[in-house]
Amino acid sequence: MIIYSSDKDGFCSDILQGSIEDKIHTLMQQRGLHRVGASEVRSWENSLKYMHLVMEGSRIPGSAGISIEYHIPNSGKRIDFIISGKDKDEKESVVIIELKQWQEAKKTDKPSIVTTRFLHGEREVPHPSYQAWSYSRLLEDFNETVQENEISILPCAFLHNYPNDGVINDTFYREDIEKAPLFLKNDILKLREFVEKWVRFGDDSNLLYRIDNGKIRPSKSLANHMVSLLKGNKEFTLIDEQKVVYESILSLVGKSKAKSKDVIIVEGGPGTGKTVLAVNLLVEILNRGKLCQYVTKNAAPRAVYEAKLAGHMKKSQISNLFIGSGSFTEASENTFDALLVDEAHRLNEKSGLFNNLGENQIKELITAAKVSVFFIDEDQRVTLKDIGRKDEIKRWAKFHGASVHEMELTSQFRCNGADGYLAWLDHTLGVRETANQNMDGVDYDFQVFDSPRDLFKTIIERNKVSNRARIVAGYCWDWKSKKDSAEYDIEIPEHRFKMKWNLASYASLWILDPNSVTEAGCIHTSQGLELDYIGVIVGPDLLVRNGLVVTVPEGRSKMDQSIKGYKSLSKKNPEQASKLVDGIIRNTYRALMTRGMKGCYIFCTDPETNAYFKECLGASVPQKYTSNRGMLKVADAAKKYRPKKKVSR
Structure with a gap:
């Protein structure tokens, strides 16, 4: 969905008239995106002035296309700034720019993750270059116009307030920066040169509108890509907090010890990627030589995954990967390095066909693993027997003396990425x-x-x-x-x-x-x-x-x-x-x-x-x-x- 659209000349005119942020705000409201805070309006006012410095006086043609806050199909994500046109060979190209007002950040020990300060304190977030690259992957994955017309997508990040401190551009983040170049406070001319390289001619073919109105590729089905995933292929691009949660869990699993358990609670609504994240973690943890299983009470997902894997793996191997939540009543302490418990809101107290085995499934899962990860959405508890609540998980974590880590997934990748639909549905029901x-x-x-x-x-x-x-x-x-x-x-x-x-x-x-x-x-x-x-x-x-x-x-x-x-x-x-x-x-x-x-x-x-x-x-x-x-x-x-x-x- 296009929010603001113009060409370079029109964008520069809106900046000089001092109307750009108001115009974007109005367009957001007209398209049903009502929740725009004052801080976001201020960010447009500040960041877009720097983009004006990049554009004004450059060799970027006046007819180059400009889009701001472009809504990526099938997701709840928006690209800050897009410039469209043609390169020197007259091949269609799109430069996407992730804009940040950051002034400082801290390095972490997790790939592609940094810590920076926000209004309510510090938190871990994806490196801006990784974020820009992941958004470009979403655009490539979901849009057939991009694929069929071989449109070049060039991501980069522009931190216009950030000095060169050797942290955000540390060699630890080299792979991210190679995928999406990073431009800092004194790099306005370098960013201009980057854009000029890829947008030599204007957008005379309504490229952004063709992309926006192009056929949307179906979202990837986890079940259909299960075989490829288990072979180690990266089928799904982890976005924003998905990447943070993924790397945080891997870090905890890597540091885990039998004497100090970790219990991780990952909250997320429908379509926020809980299962995709769980399966990606399963593959990576196993590849690192750790013992891990995917656990769910629901038989249907397990049966579907097993059916998709049939013929590619032995039945015994499949059974060792995907297992029911009632299978741990007699498990020994710390048998597993990690257990990934999907749909944890559906856990029961007792196990067995007649609900007469074991004491409590949450207790037994924590007992069996050094690290137990519970993916949960309390609003999907659908029977009186469902005991999967955060307070219940915390109670048994305390019983085991385990450290509790709470994380959240918010990015929406189901229901066409329409957070508004989920909010409307909750209100209507x-x-x-x-x-x-x-x-x-x-x-x-x-x-x-x-x-x-x-x-x-x-x-x-x-x-x-x-x-x-x-x-x-x-x-x-x-x-x-x-x-x-x-x-x-x-x-x-x-x-x-x-x-x-x-x-x-x-x-x-x-x-x-x-x-x-x-x-x-x-x-x-x-x-x-x-x-x-x-x-x-x-x-x-x-x-x-x-x-x-x-x-x-x-x-x-x-x-x-x-x-x-x-x-x-x-x-x-x-x-x-x-x-x-x-x-x-x-x-x-x-x-x-x-x-x-x-x-x-x-x-x-x-x-x-x-x-x-x-x-x-x-x-x-x-x-x-x-x-x-x-x-x-x-x-x-x-x-x-x-x-x-x-x-x-």
């Missing part, structure tokens, strides 16, 4: 209040269908492209077809619609088999995995009544184990029971509606709920839907609106 009350300016394909038949047809069409579209539903219908294949499960008579849950024969591989597109998945077969498009049937367990989004546990199938024990808990502590189950139902639909990287299509069995989602897509959420939100009030409303008769399943 009542998970949390956000400022995103509409989908204006959000580049994500979200649609509400009036008929499940139309939803089904659309998903079938989407699936023809690359077998990456599926329908899922809330677990509000009994799984009758499990025992009788002639039976249908999800039946909506008023729409003459019926569908089966995914066949038992597909099990956890439902998401891979092309024939399974005619069956519906649920949270248990889709969580931890991603598709291009997801279709979600919202059942009677989530309703909108009189402006309130309410949850109705009785709308769930009796076969669903997610809220098993709810009734007995209600007798002991009704308020706690309502709060827990309310969160589980909301989190379930939040997880389902974030499986699609490109789009999410929904149909609600309740007409009023369907109308609510439609209206929430508009310019503003209707006032009738914005009042009386809150956990306790919603829980009370849920009691009021529970159906008196059993929901037809």
